[in-house]
Amino acid sequence: MLEALFFFLVILPLLSPVLLIVAAGLVVHTVVVTTRGRRPRTGALWARLTVISLCVGLAAYGIGLWEGSLMWMSQPEDLCQMSGLSYSGSYGSESLWPLHNHTCASGGVPVDMVPAYVNPVLYAAIGLFVVGVAGVIVSRLRRRQAV
Numbered sequence: 001m002l003e004a005l006f007f008f009l010v011i012l013p014l015l016s017p018v019l020l021i022v023a024a025g026l027v028v029h030t031v032v033v034t035t036r037g038r039r040p041r042t043g044a045l046w047a048r049l050t051v052i053s054l055c056v057g058l059a060a061y062g063i064g065l066w067e068g069s070l071m072w073m074s075q076p077e078d079l080c081q082m083s084g085l086s087y088s089g090s091y092g093s094e095s096l097w098p099l100h101n102h103t104c105a106s107g108g109v110p111v112d113m114v115p116a117y118v119n120p121v122l123y124a125a126i127g128l129f130v131v132g133v134a135g136v137i138v139s140r141l142r143r144r145q146a147v
Contacts, residue, residue: 009096010071016062023055043139050132057125060118064099068114080104085111098122 026048033040040048065071072079080087080103088105095101098119102110 009065012058012062013066013071014062016059016066019055019059019062023052023059026052026055041139043136043143046132046135046139050129050136053125053128053132057122057129060121060125061099064114064118064122067118068094068099068101068112069103070094070096070099070101070114076103079113083113 030040030045030048069079069083077087083104085104085106088103088110094103099114099122100119101113104111104113
């Protein structure tokens, strides 16, 4: 089981562009369908919101893994040298939840290698995912009661 999770975490940064394209395609499709006058069912809109937020959340996590160099397989000193920073000596100060990597420092101050937008986008996507799932459930219950 842990091997499958590790494999997923290794592949996720590579899938991030595909997930963003899928999310953008769903948004464009929804906008085009509604502007043409066809009104999709409420449950379908909530389901699309759920899928879009899932794709964006996974893509943000993958970008954070990639940009934050959390999947770096070499020595941390090499990562800091490539980034133009100094090694802070705090090897192992990275976290997978929330994403942060304070391995490098600038002027003695630890620098987070994960971009600042990753964790807020991830939390927003989780919130929208929960709202979308709740919307799907409520719309199905209302539809069932109406019949």
